[in-house]
Amino acid sequence: MSAATLSEAPAGAVDAPVLSVRGIGRSFGSHLACAEISFDLWPGEVLAIVGESGSGKTTLLRCLSGLLTPSAGVVSYRTATGRDVDIHAVAEAERRRLARTDWGFVHQDPRDGLRMGVSAGANVGERLMALGARHYGDIRGTALDWLDRVEIPRERVDDLPQTFSGGMRQRLQIARNLVTGPRLVFMDEPTGGLDVSVQARLLDLIRGLVAGMGLAVVIVTHDLAVARLLSHRILVMRRGRVVEAGLTDQVLDDPQHAYSQLLVASILQG
Numbered sequence: 001m002s003a004a005t006l007s008e009a010p011a012g013a014v015d016a017p018v019l020s021v022r023g024i025g026r027s028f029g030s031h032l033a034c035a036e037i038s039f040d041l042w043p044g045e046v047l048a049i050v051g052e053s054g055s056g057k058t059t060l061l062r063c064l065s066g067l068l069t070p071s072a073g074v075v076s077y078r079t080a081t082g083r084d085v086d087i088h089a090v091a092e093a094e095r096r097r098l099a100r101t102d103w104g105f106v107h108q109d110p111r112d113g114l115r116m117g118v119s120a121g122a123n124v125g126e127r128l129m130a131l132g133a134r135h136y137g138d139i140r141g142t143a144l145d146w147l148d149r150v151e152i153p154r155e156r157v158d159d160l161p162q163t164f165s166g167g168m169r170q171r172l173q174i175a176r177n178l179v180t181g182p183r184l185v186f187m188d189e190p191t192g193g194l195d196v197s198v199q200a201r202l203l204d205l206i207r208g209l210v211a212g213m214g215l216a217v218v219i220v221t222h223d224l225a226v227a228r229l230l231s232h233r234i235l236v237m238r239r240g241r242v243v244e245a246g247l248t249d250q251v252l253d254d255p256q257h258a259y260s261q262l263l264v265a266s267i268l269q270g
């Protein structure tokens with residue numbers, strides 16, 4: 001089951017896990033939001049964390065990405081040069097550097113991940129500047145390329161995100177995250193709150209970019225259709241704990257735990 005299944009290398013894996021998670025837990029006062037979570041994430045692998053509202057998904061994601069300090073456990077990130085970094089033990093400056101260079105975080109609400117007071121182009125370009133890019137023409141050129149890649153018309157490059165639709169904002173947030181070529185991206189309900197047709201288009205886009213860039217992704221969603229479309233493996237959470245884990249198709253086609261069965265059945269009925 002869970003930890004074992006989620007520690008096995010996928011077929012063809014040649015590398016070490018990019019993220020190793022052991023015994024993560026987080027309490028708020030006496031309330032245990034998540035507990036005893038362990039898994040490995042491999043390069044290029046997409047892991048979906050699913051479960052009903054309040055099951056601890058976002059808390060876990062925030063602990064994995066360094067945004068929140070866990071009450072227990074270790075999150076170890078393996079850098080491109082093969083160095084293992086305990087992300088909650090390293091200095092804040094190092095964690096921030098990794099968050100700029102190696103990781104992305106796509107928030108459910110694009111306002112949390114964008115700078116709403118600067119143009120679309122600047123939202124993308126300033127991430128490159130943070131990594132040392134200085135040539136204005138190159139930065140603008142790369143920003144325009146990324147607007148193309150996320151299907152935002154080039155002529156909107158100087159517009160503020162405030163003038164964008166929800167779907168466009170989310171696509172811009174994705175461009176801002178991916179322009180620096182991260183290896184690992186955390187996504188928290190990236191299609192939540194969008195119309196169904198906008199969601200479908202965004203999912204297609206995410207799927208193409210993730211596969212094309214070979215990204216490792218941890219995506220939180222309460223939507224099993226999103227998990228089905230995007231993920232290789234799935235981790236089902238209930239009341240802060242993992243109740244089932246495994247390959248996405250296996251878990252969704254033949255759920256073993258009563259709670260997973262309920263989740264899958266509710267989708268089929270819906």
Ligand SMILES: Nc1ncnc2c1ncn2[C@@H]1O[C@H](COP(=O)(O)OP(=O)(O)OP(=O)(O)O)[C@@H](O)[C@H]1O
Nearest residue numbers: 028032033051052053054055056057058059060222
């Ligand atoms: N900052 C906080 N202070 C106190 N309790 C919190 C805090 N953040 C989360 N919780 C509690 O932890 C539990 C898990 O919340 P979390 O947001 O991780 O769940 P979730 O599965 O992501 O839910 P949703 O899908 O609704 O976002 C909930 O009971 C929530 O009320």
